[in-house]
Amino acid sequence: MKRKWVPTCPDCGSSNIIFEAGMVTGQKYHCLNCGYVGAVALEVEIETE
Numbered sequence: 001m002k003r004k005w006v007p008t009c010p011d012c013g014s015s016n017i018i019f020e021a022g023m024v025t026g027q028k029y030h031c032l033n034c035g036y037v038g039a040v041a042l043e044v045e046i047e048t049e
C-alpha cells in the first residue's frame with residue numbers, strides 16, 4: 001500500500017486538475033472538469049496498491 005498526495009479542485013472536488021506555470025500570473029492550478037483556475041488546490045491523501 002502506497003500513499004500519495006494528489007491535488008484536487010476546491011470547487012468540484014475533481015482530481016482532474018493540472019498544474020500550470022504561468023509567465024505573468026505565476027503558478028496556478030487548472031481544473032479540467034469544471035474550468036476552475038486558481039492558485040489553490042486541495043491536497044488529499046489517497047492510498048494506492
Ligand SMILES: [Zn+2]
Nearest residue numbers: 009012031034
Ligand atoms: Zn473543478
